[in-house]
Amino acid sequence: MRETNMKKILISLLFLLFGTSAYADCNIKSGSINILANDFPALRTFVETAKGCKGSADFKVTHSSEHNKIAVPALTANPSEFSARIAANSSIVPLMNQDLIRPLDDLVKKYGKGIQDSQLITIDGKIMAVAFMANTQHLYYREDVLKELGIAVPKTYEEVVAASEKIRASGKMQYPYAAAYKAGWNLAEEFVNMYIGHGGEFFKAGTAQPSINNAKGVATLNMLKKLAGLSNPDYLTHDSEAIKVEWESGNVALMTLWASRSGTLLDDDGDAKITAATKLTGPATVAGGNIPAATLWWDGFTLAKNRSDADAEATFRALAHAAANKKMVADAADQAVWLIEGFKPGPKSIGVIEAVKMKAKPYPMLPQMGLMHGALGSEIVEFLQGKESAEQALKDVEAAYMSKAKEQGFL
């Protein structure tokens, strides 16, 4: 008696668990799939869609905001812990440097039906990744605040500064501007954006020699400092999540933030008044330049080299199913700017679409860029704190970068 009851419960449980995801079986018979990905809503949707197609393959996923720290060690192991890594322009570079991912040409030919050519990331003629969404940092503004004070939506960072000063002078907000200035990766990313907006180059053409200690670099730092002065004084500890919270508490009227975060800003959580007044616009330009002070990013999947061909095949089929899935794109049109066929951009994609229209540059995919990014993240802090000059800070960045690049064999 008891046993049959138990069986019934088990069967209905199994139904609950698997019944819902059985709709799209891609007929994968074997293999094991294990995915490493960053953690934001669009990527969760993407991986869930891939899971719906896993068939009888083993399926595991790790969503972590610490994905960058795990990726290289985990993929270096043989066999590698993960069969796939969802990467972006910057994070594919260390994988390429260490030769940890495999070319996808054969798999794309065999199973890549529906993937558009524009989604393919090719390096030296070989397909190394399949992109499925685009991302950038752009401006968010509070329509109500700007309207009340008669401020036009800013198009340049100079206008952002003027608008923020006006809001502060009105007494409405003390710290009207916010951006992820947390010392380290985030702060360096802001420098990269602003420097590119000034038309700067990070390296002397064709070499790994740094070249940021110039007038454009100084102008970049000065602009960052002006913006920092209009932000919450704790800005050096604020990452994207922290400024999102600041925004939702109504402390901020202008903000530079990732497009991929717009979903969580505009959802039903939090103060409805603030959500209703939250508007998106393209990234700002700076210093009279015509390209935006922002970088374009793609997110795409790569397959580990140190993993059996059978696993790679199973993983590719599941992920390719998601990377060419019109239903997912239609259902989750709000979550990201999908690069997949059938995507109809909604109001939340304005930032990225504007950035592409304004010819924003992609984040530089250079082997030594990670070292430069790391050096920037720690060496420009003292300038922002007012402890050293812009020239000294840039000199420090170059020196710190050179030592690291020498150790890594780039110089």
Add this chain to the structure above:
Amino acid sequence: MPNKTFFWFFLPTGLAMILFIGLPIISTGIQSFYAQHDQVVKEVKKCDPFGCTVSIVVDQEKTSKIREEKPLGKFNGFGTYVDRNHLAIEEIGKFWNETNTFGEFVDQVTNLPFYKALIFTLTYCLFVTPNVLLLGFIIALSLNAVTRRIRGPLIFGTILPMIVTPLVGSLVLFWMIDAEGIIGANLQMLMDDPYLSLKSSKTLTWITIIIYGIWHHSPFAFVVFYAALQTVPQEPVEAAIIDGASRWQRVRHIVLPHIYPVVTFVALISLMDNFRVFEPIIGFSAEGSAQSLSWLIYDNLVNEEVILFGSAAATSMMTIVGIAILLAPVLIRTWKEFRTAR
């Protein structure tokens, strides 16, 4: 204990120590002398959804050949140790020649990452260790004096900071000192300065981390001192009372000499712990204002997309040397006492 018994008694611990501590240190030491091979790069065409560009990549064919021949990398000797991100010998020489005043020279040197981290680490040790000893001792004395009935709960409450995971403890304080947090906002009101931020000022961040360190480490000193206080013989104390010695005189001339070896022990352990200060920097997101040697190692290993094994290994070795130098006076003294005791 006869030497033979001691040997067998110690053997399992000794083996574990060699396996889990000795060998990794040797391996780290070897790694610190190597750098990556020269990268062979080539120009290729790269295409992504935003267009095509000609740019460089690492030439895997050639690189893997070099790597197979010499998997450890390129022998670099003390190259990593003396480069700009570590001891910066060359840079310091240059500063010495170029700067006019000594103050300017010190400014330049303390701007280098290794010295910046060393100064914070030493400052932290210098302020936290004595305060931990003092506070731990005072708490132990006072708790020893209260009635036995409430001593249990009091002891538990006192060691709470040690039980709380360092990261959680520092996060709690981090939120409290936020410009919007209970301490941060009240300080702004008190000082009448809306721009006052404990997190953006370097000095205030240092003070916060040091206070947190004292709060976190005192219970350890307290527990050890409290245990030692239980062994203080009562006869001399009573005799002193009869002789009219004040409370302070009793502590100074009877209690302190008795528990002196324990004080040395706590000082040693505290110094070692404090020299490796790390969690509060992460917990307080204080990377901008305060870097320690341990944080430098962490930074080299995870903060870059490229892992700098050589740099991390060199800093690790120098941390070990640093601890050895710090502990040397105490160790020499203990050794001398041990010799005279024999």
